[in-house]
Amino acid sequence: MQNNEIVVNTVRFIAVVLFQILLFNHINFLGYINPYVYIVFILVFPLTSSKSLLILLSFILGLTIDMFGDSGGIHAAACVFIGYIRPAVLKFSFGVSYEYNTIKISKANFGQQFTYVGLMVVLHHLVLFSLEIFSTEHILLVLKSTLFSGIFSTILILCTILLFSKKS
């Protein structure tokens, strides 16, 4: 039902933002690695909804995180990018079938899940760190941060999806 969806998604939105800013932003593993788990919102957003809505919501999500982190618009930019590119990545990892059948991500094949999550995370982090560092000389730093944060985020996101799927 539409109403139910809206409520569920709103709750998800708020929960994800709170967890990110209160918990995950302060981990600072090895001094600088932070997982960015909030993008799970974009990843599990209903597959049948309108794409424009998704793009808009990802922008708002990223902007909210930015506001709490004083980082300007880097999260917003990265999330918008992710939101726009999601259909393409879904098609790549799950095959064309996702458009016709309602595939639940949590029920899908692990390999497909991993591809989807991993790809989205890497793309998101790439845009994020490129914007943050904003210099072509430090490309190695960008790649390094992307890799390490990416691994961390992917693991956490997969765990989250696993956690919240057993309920239904």
Place this chain on the structure above:
Amino acid sequence: MQQIIFFFIRNKNFLLFVLLFSASVALTLQTHSYHSNKLVNSANFLSGGVYSFKSSITEYFDLKEQNQLLINENNRLRQLLEVQKEIGSVTYLDSLDTSFPFHFVPAKVINNSYFKTKNKLTINKGRTDSLDIDMGVITSLGVVGIVDDVSANYATVQSILNTNSQINAKLKKSEHFGTLEWNTKTPNMVSLTYIPRIAKVSVGDTVSTGGKSTIFPEDILIGAVAQFTLNEGDDYYDITVELFNDMTNLKHVYVIENTNSEEIQLLENGGDDDAE
């Protein structure tokens, strides 16, 4: 009109993405000074390039004015330089102090010749600019000649390339002095005579004014030794000097006024004390 609307509707997602992405990037650039600095720098790179191209074309339009400014500055600096040579410090001496004898007046050459045996130049300053006969004329590269005749607004200069010209010159390194004359062969070579055989001469030695005349101050450059010969029975070297100046394209010159010249000449001539 409809086509535009259809275009927007068909690509609404992409356009929305582009819009929001640009908004985020703009927000990022605005927030971080490093980012906005880099943006401004690359913008400056582009705008700087275009502007320097434009100015490389427009700067030709005020060359005349710039040249005049530079000439005036050169004159002032030359004055200061001469003062410093005399005194050793310019901090307390005003360059217009009348106790210092050499004053410089800038002028432009309006007529020149270099292919006759007795060459003369005409310059655009005259008696109204306090020029007088027997004043030395130089350029920033070297000696040009001596003022020959003066009218109200113009003066003629007896060029160094003139068989009548005899300028006191010395080898800069050893202070041996002699006379500079022209053998009418080429417009950039003159001969230095009366350098005694005990002097050590080598090709490339600088020749400058000797300061032993009231016309030129000391150490104004003239040229460099191009070749020299010393025959067995001679007392003096036969030196050919290549001028630093290109006498064929002179434009801006300085006329040197020596305020002590009258006094010195009176003394040297041993004349009566005919003070005026």
